[in-house]
Amino acid sequence: MTKKNNILLPEGFKDLLIDEALAESQLVASLLDNFRKSGYEIVKPPLIENEDSILDNLSNKIEENMFKLIDPKTQKTLCLRSDITIQISRIVSSHLSKLARPLRLSYSGDILRLKTSQVRPERQFTQTGFELIGEKSFKADVEVIALAVESLKKVDVPKISIDLTLPTFIGAILDDLEFPGKESAMIREFLDKKDLLSLKKLELSKKTDIFEVILNSIGPVEKALNTLNSLKLNSKAKELILYINDVYQGIKKLLPDVTITIDLSEYNGFEYHTGIGFTLYSPLAKFELGKGGRYQTANDENAVGFSIYLDSLLKISATNTKNNSKRILLPEDTTYKQAKDLRDKGWLTVILFQETQSILDDAERHRCEYVFFNKEPKSLLQLRKILE
Amino acid sequence: MEDFEKIIFALPKGRILNKSVDLILKSEILPEKEFNNPKSRKLRFSTNDQDIDLVRIRSSDVPTFVAFGAADIGIAGQDDILEQGYSELYMPLDLKIGICKLVIARSVNLSLKNGNLAASYEKVATKYPNITKRHFEKIGVQANCIKLNGAIELAPSLGLCDTIVDIVETGETLKANGLVEKEKITDISTHLIVNRTSLKTKPKKINNLIDKFSEIVHGKAA
Numbered sequence: 001m002t003k004k005n006n007i008l009l010p011e012g013f014k015d016l017l018i019d020e021a022l023a024e025s026q027l028v029a030s031l032l033d034n035f036r037k038s039g040y041e042i043v044k045p046p047l048i049e050n051e052d053s054i055l056d057n058l059s060n061k062i063e064e065n066m067f068k069l070i071d072p073k074t075q076k077t078l079c080l081r082s083d084i085t086i087q088i089s090r091i092v093s094s095h096l097s098k099l100a101r102p103l104r105l106s107y108s109g110d111i112l113r114l115k116t117s118q119v120r121p122e123r124q125f126t127q128t129g130f131e132l133i134g135e136k137s138f139k140a141d142v143e144v145i146a147l148a149v150e151s152l153k154k155v156d157v158p159k160i161s162i163d164l165t166l167p168t169f170i171g172a173i174l175d176d177l178e179f180p181g182k183e184s185a186m187i188r189e190f191l192d193k194k195d196l197l198s199l200k201k202l203e204l205s206k207k208t209d210i211f212e213v214i215l216n217s218i219g220p221v222e223k224a225l226n227t228l229n230s231l232k233l234n235s236k237a238k239e240l241i242l243y244i245n246d247v248y249q250g251i252k253k254l255l256p257d258v259t260i261t262i263d264l265s266e267y268n269g270f271e272y273h274t275g276i277g278f279t280l281y282s283p284l285a286k287f288e289l290g291k292g293g294r295y296q297t298a299n300d301e302n303a304v305g306f307s308i309y310l311d312s313l314l315k316i317s318a319t320n321t322k323n324n325s326k327r328i329l330l331p332e333d334t335t336y337k338q339a340k341d342l343r344d345k346g347w348l349t350v351i352l353f354q355e356t357q358s359i360l361d362d363a364e365r366h367r368c369e370y371v372f373f374n375k376e377p378k379s380l381l382q383l384r385k386i387l388e
Numbered sequence: 389m390e391d392f393e394k395i396i397f398a399l400p401k402g403r404i405l406n407k408s409v410d411l412i413l414k415s416e417i418l419p420e421k422e423f424n425n426p427k428s429r430k431l432r433f434s435t436n437d438q439d440i441d442l443v444r445i446r447s448s449d450v451p452t453f454v455a456f457g458a459a460d461i462g463i464a465g466q467d468d469i470l471e472q473g474y475s476e477l478y479m480p481l482d483l484k485i486g487i488c489k490l491v492i493a494r495s496v497n498l499s500l501k502n503g504n505l506a507a508s509y510e511k512v513a514t515k516y517p518n519i520t521k522r523h524f525e526k527i528g529v530q531a532n533c534i535k536l537n538g539a540i541e542l543a544p545s546l547g548l549c550d551t552i553v554d555i556v557e558t559g560e561t562l563k564a565n566g567l568v569e570k571e572k573i574t575d576i577s578t579h580l581i582v583n584r585t586s587l588k589t590k591p592k593k594i595n596n597l598i599d600k601f602s603e604i605v606h607g608k609a610a
Binding site: 198219 | 392393456457475477478479480585590592
């Protein structure tokens with residue numbers, strides 16, 4: 001017997017049951033299929049990595065967010081992966097380093113995170129995505145963003161919008177204005193909250209007018225680019241603006257009906273990105289659906305990729321899936337051959353082991369909308385009429 | 389229009405409700421009649437703008453509703469925003485209403501006796517245990533917070549604690565209960581808060597609202 005406290009799961013973990021689990025597997029299959037059609041080949045990295053191999057490739061922040069354990073065999077510290085992108089970076093820098101570039105890879109798997117946020121308490125996520133390795137030009141960004149949007153459209157996400165950011169932009173300006181490190185960190189924090197007032201209140205060594213302009217530029221792209229183009233920027237920041245403009249024009253051509261916004265103060269979750277960063281939203285989902293951007297691999301190759309975390313997508317799609325519509329209840333005297341024929345025709349068969357008292361009641365109890373009656377599939381409605 | 393495309397605007401009940409409603413009216417968002425009926429049990433109200441619905445909720449819950457995206461935009465006191473500390477919130481505008489400060493206060497007698505003594509441990513009654521804990525940590529004091537939901541000023545005189553952390557507008561309540569302000573933690577104002585996702589999915593409508601409120605607060609020139 002299972003005791004009550006034995007069925008309680010640790011904080012941040014949950015079972016996906018029947019409908020949700022089905023919806024998730026269907027979503028993942030559809031996404032991967034769509035990535036594959038655009039030439040992305042699938043890889044499957046393991047759940048666990050050596051602490052050393054993950055530490056080498058990335059910033060500390062993600063490292064802190066990993067479950068760790070000791071390998072009883074070697075006494076080495078192992079990490080449970082918190083992000084598959086890092087594993088792809090390791091793979092393309094080692095085993096697949098000799099394959100022709102650009103290299104297109106896709107993946108799907110579960111990841112674990114130690115810390116959670118108040119609004120997103122989950123600690124296990126399914127991460128499904130793809131990476132384009134070894135292409136420097138903005139065309140790679142455009143391909144990745146367009147494929148991300150198309151893939152979400154395929155699974156019926158309504159009114160997708162894209163938010164573009166440049167995680168290195170603020171840094172370039174802070175460097176240019178020569179703010180001391182401590183002040184830079186404070187400015188970053190207030191920019192993240194879009195808290196202009198507190199930013200203005202800070203007694204800083206330099207003027208902060210430029211950040212006010214950046215915060216006020218957040219929104220639809222055309223207006224934002226006009227504002228940003230009017231800024232006096234150093235060449236590094238100016239190049240970034242030209243680059244985001246190229247990407248925007250590219251996407252606009254391919255996806256004329258998608259809303260695109262710019263927010264150059266956005267940094268959250270883009271800590272290891274080196275070029276453009278982008279986030280996909282739908283007003284139906286309360287949180288972002290997926291995130292991607294440009295980064296350097298462990299071998300310093302140019303890479304750009306995109307990941308969907310299935311939890312947000314699942315919340316808006318679970319209601320859309322029609323899953324049990326082809327479930328058919330078979331009486332216990334149905335032969336194996338009859339059942340197999342039905343399955344070959346696309347039916348989902350549920351067979352009874354005992355003779356039934358009321359086939360209609362049983363069909364409802366087993367959530368079947370059809371019954372195999374007199375060697376024919378009948379809907380419950382049809383059957384009711386026959387039995388009357 | 390689909391329901392998910394509407395803007396849900398959260399207004400705080402209590403201390404800042406009247407001033408918030410003033411701002412809403414000035415921005416030419418006119419709620420349905422029921423809104424002014426004190427006997428109404430309704431919590432959600434339509435407005436003359438079919439894109440916007442108003443909800444009235446407990447002031448300390450406004451940041452929560454907005455952080456989770458249940459409401460897209462809201463008016464909330466900085467005290468409640470700081471206490472909850474959600475990272476999903478943007479604070480694009482100070483509305484300059486409901487201005488007060490968050491202070492540490494102690495009973496007059498105690499302050500006279502050992503006012504300069506820096507304790508390593510304090511028992512503090514407050515509505516804001518998170519802010520209190522953070523602040524006391526910063527000054528190297530371990531704070532044992534007792535969470536109260538009202539009548540904080542009464543706690544020291546009845547021996548519940550020596551110290552309180554609460555918001556103060558005029559200081560009259562402190563005085564009347566034999567307390568003195570020891571230290572200001574921060575100034576408090578009222579902010580327009582916006583959900584991170586809403587700003588990105590409904591950028592035109594939300595930016596429009598922010599601009600409108602900014603005009604009311606700063607005048608047309610801004």
